[in-house]
Amino acid sequence: MEDDELALLRDTAARIAESLRPADTTRLTAADPSRGAAVLERAGLTGMRAAGATATQVAVVATELARTLAPVAYVDREAGDDAALTLALLCADLVGVARGALDDALQHAHTRAQFGRAIGAFQAVAHLAADAAVDLAAAEAFASHAAWAVDALPPDEATAVATAAREVCAEAAVSVCETAIQILGGMGMTWEHLAHVRLRRAHAERRRGVAGERKAGALPDLRALDSPAEAAFRSELIAWIDRFDAGAHDSAGRPRLAWHRALYAAGYVGVSFPAASGGRGMPAAYEAIVNDELGFRGMPPVPPIGHLAHALRRFGSDAQRGTHLADLLSGAVAWCQGFSEPGAGSDLAALTTKARRDGDAYIVDGAKIWTSDAVDSDRCLLLCRTGGAGHKGLSMLIVPMDAPGVRVDPIVTAFETREFAQVFFDGVRVPVGDLLGAEGDGWGIAMALLAYERGPADIGWTSRLAAAVADMRVRGTGGDPVLAHRLDHAERWLYALRLRVRTRLRMRGPEADGDPGPEGSIDKLLLTRVDKLIGRLRLDLLGDEAMTGYLWSRAAGIYGGTEQIQRDIVAQRVLGLPRGR
Template sequence: MRVADFRTGLRSWLDAHDLSAEGDSLDAQVAQLARVRRALWDAGWMRYGWPAEVGGLGGPEVLRAVLGEEVAARDLAEPGIWSMVEVLVPTLIDYAPPALAAELVPRLLGGAEQWCQGFSEPGSGSDLASLSTRAVREGDGWVVSGQKVWTSLAQYAARCVLLARTGGPGHAGISAFFVDMDSPGITVRPLRTMHGVDEFAEVFLDDVRVPAERLLGAEGDGWRLAMDLLPHERSTCFWHRIAHLHTRLDRLLAVGCEPDTDALGAVWLDLHTARARSAATQRRLADGGRLGPETSVDKILLATAEQRLYDTARDLLPGVIELGESPWRTEYLYSRAATIYGGTAEIQRNIVARRLLDLGKE
């Protein structure tokens, strides 16, 4: 299907079906996410861009970017949790046994389940190579013990793509597993962030048994899996986020605040720059190119644009963020994390300096 035809048909279908969000709480957002995915899956839109082996209807991957863009532009689902399929489903397709992917991927895409990603640990956030959660081979499976943190929506998740150490130190000793979150020995404790939402959680694993067939790829493939996941996070997910931020700029322009054309122009320029960069990344991925350290530039541009947008909202809407409980306040506080999640701004700039500009390690 041509992209233009897909977008036109999708817009017509969305215009004819009321999928408006009902409530702002995290429980409501997760329920809305499932509702929207289920409706789009049943109508076929959620299946485009995915292979037939997991229930998809084929077509170019960019169709998924268009779908997420339309969902974000209409505020039908929070873009961060919507986009989690873009990092988790490709991982299952590439690394899980085909029968397992065929069985479970439609459950995520169709809204029956939510999944999470167990990578970060206390003391091993952006430095995944130092993670200490350990998986030990025992009988016909593995026994996993350790702790994960900043695990998005773990309290709602049925499955988790989990990294654990199966060998010695460094990259080569890391393996990946697909773990059922209702397994005995798993404890989830939500974390309240400063924007007042329990989006993240700690996950404790105490002698959790994982069947051998839930190893993703081969033993020691965990680092490769994590690196393969990155292109999906830095391409389609960012495209969705930028579409969402454009709606916030439109909302800021519509509230009748005292205009500051220089400040608003700077926000638009940042968002447009991030969008242009993201579009180029999408094209490279669609053409079969592999993405590497250059996507750190995408992350820097997105974080800069997001924080400038909400800083400008704070300046043009005096007291709304500091004194009220409006969505502007919640989103402003969340934007403070834009330079932390997905790799801190300092680490991204170090990657650009060392690996793109060859400036050395100091």
């Protein structure tokens, strides 16, 4: 079924569900007689043929009915020996209950005022709502996949998927319902309000046993979901990896650039960029395939230049794209990104590096910090101030790193690397033609660029985490049941992250014309959560051998914008909560 058909079905089901929404708990009695095929009867009202309904169709209707707590006990549908179908419907119900709980909480956060403003403007409330949105996004991705699996996979695989999905959906639903009560305050603890009903229902379905469900077992490899064209591309990539000779591409001076150039020469950097710019014109999902296979094979990731390349592609002039884009993708010229400053990290609008117009050039003075790969870079995409205070006074310049007045001081990290540096600009002269966009466009360009930098697939991180989990599976947990449970838990949440990433990449279109937008902050928060989960587990399982990875997992909540800033973005730009003062 096409996405637009599912959307129409969802909208129709939502209208029916709203008509059945109970006003309070009086219509929600334990003796509700609706059982069996009730969900299909309701689905029939949407115009869907009940007899031939797919699990995906039924799950869409089930989710909407659960969202409003419509009095239809569709999860009690007699499914016979079809454990996967029963579990998939439970997942749909859990997602619907959680969605309804969050909707109620958001409405309250908009209308309830304290200290002269809506409570949703308070960061404490906004961050609760943002975390709930991350839980819900993971559950929605897994629930949709579970329903699809019932229709598309062999029964054993479908049951494995649906069993794992139920675990994630139940955990997420309980968390979201608990959060909703916290946001609702005392109102959420009254008998008449539906909040406690939602929480009771989430717990009941979390504990419910389903005959035939699997308590453990490997989840199907998501790489098996490739389309024929994607599978052919993956096979081509695997063959190249198998032939790759690292020694033939070794470079004592700039090993990262040597890898970049070898990967580009083989056709695996910027595959979603137009051919005229040095890419292959493929859909954005192919970028994830490259990152996946490199991560699974223990190879270095794709050079992290996608966010810079997208900024040039979208905002550069024809002359700038012609001069810089192909060289950036190929690694012929190395680039870095100059954003953070000693006094402006999360608050980029407060940066003080200035660019003063002087005839046909800008004179740049200031300093940047935490600039990745600055030591080896030839160009810097520099966010600087050309106007007054605030974000409206910011512009973006392309600055040669060998220009007089540029100084780079490496920073040694806790992992004993020198990939970061502080960069000083002292009277650096930059031609006006190297202004990206127009004066004052810097903030918009920076926000679009950061949306790509936060993407789990764009930075090649999901496959590294998957490889880490696979390694722990091979090593085993030494018979420790607690560690075994934590490994199962981490693997399920990583699977949810990867499902979310697949869906989001397919929404970008064939040439990645749109940036990930504010919902990319949900992806980044989910990535951060999973990264920390796996980093701590590896440390507890492997000891000092895993310390570097653990320390990197702590950095996941910092680079690309801190967790706290990502929560602000989700709360305000995704959930629509008011800004704080």
